[in-house]
Amino acid sequence: MHRTFDIALGTVGLVVAIGLVGWGFIHMLRKSYEPGKMLLKSVFTVIFVIGCIKLGLKMGPFGPFLIVFMAVVLSYMWTPHLAEMLSNPFTNMFDGGSEPPDKRPYYSIAMGKQKRGQYREAIVELRAQLAKFPNDYEGVMLLARIQAEDLKDLPGAENALNHFCSSSGAPPKQVAAAWTQMADWYLKIGVDVDSARAALQKIIDLYPDTEMALAAEQRIAHLGGAEKILLEHHDRQNIAVPAGVNNIGLLDSSAFLQPKEIEPGKLAAAHVKHLEAHPHDSEVREKLAMIYAHDFQRLDLATMELAQLINEPRHSPKQIANWLNQLANFQVELGADVDTVRETLEKIVERFPNLPIAEVTQRRLARLNLEFKGKEKTPGVKLGVYEQNIGLKYGQPKR
Secondary structure (H helix, E strand, O other): OHHHHHHHHHHHHHHHHHHHHHHHHHHHHHHOOOHHHHHHHHHHHHHHHHHHHHHHHHHHHHHHHHHHHHHHHHHHHHHHHHHHHHHHHHHHHHHOOOOOOOOOOOOHHHHHHHHOOOHHHHHHHHHHHHHHOOOOHHHHHHHHHHHHHHOOOHHHHHHHHHHHHOOOOOOHHHHHHHHHHHHHHHHHOOOOHHHHHHHHHHHHHHOOOOHHHHHHHHHHHOHHHHHHHHHHHHOOOOOOOOOOOOOHHHOOOOHHHOOOOOOHHHHHHHHHHHHHHOOOOHHHHHHHHHHHHHOOOOHHHHHHHHHHHHOOOOOOHHHHHHHHHHHHHHHHHOOOOHHHHHHHHHHHHHHOOOOHHHHHHHHHHHOHHHHHHHHOOOOOOOOOOOOOOHHHOOOOOOO
């Protein structure tokens, strides 16, 4: 029974040893820079060992010397490989190991042809790279840029972006950036506001209720003004310039020459009308709040406009913190009490404790009472009557 167990244990040990030797050999063969040479060494080693063993059995007492000779030859052949295999885990931490670099596309040839004006050849080179890496954002944008900016082929550029954006693995931020760039090309190159609006609308449709959709909505809200500017630049007409005022330097005042500012009421009405069509335009809403606060001293209306911006979850924390700070400024200027201002500022610290503005707000809270005291009117002090032109005199007064 013990004899059978010993045989089985020895067999298992032999199989494990052969497996480890085989695994080590395959590992060295894969990592070797010359696998063919390594394979020839292995075949020679097997033949050499078998030959030495057979010859050693025939040599009788001289057999051990042959074994020593065989060990010297094998150590000369295999010691460098064994040392490399054992030291690789340590050296790989410093030199990166023998792992091949990740495959990536190369656009230097295409970019060189683009600089030389060989746009068609550059596109051919880009398409060859994109055939291997179809979802590479850099290559897709370079292809679309050549088509849009160099060849003025806006439909071709849109097709390139559409192929990338419709793929399942396209990152949302890259998709939004691609359609935003396409909108810019439609505005600047094609003077086509409708197509630019359609490109931005794709972001809203793909990613609703996100910061990317909010940014696209705000861009769409300002396309009307961009259209007017682009058309004026595209279809310039001669403008009659009235003659200037003669002898302007001799006039008592030139205030009448300054352009008249738009009345706050009309400007506020225009902003309200704009916000009815584009309620997510944060820039215009902030301007409306400033008009309510500075021109009409209506803290309630200014608070209502800023509250809509503050409560919009898609705005960035930095924007919301700035609007809360602006609301606190309005409250101080328009006579709110200390507790109301403190409550507004504390919201910044509570909601965004890790932002730099939270630290600034804490310092402001610490000196808030002093800030309010600075707003109090100092009672006037009646001064005595002093001799005029005293600053023009010189010399010592006579006694």
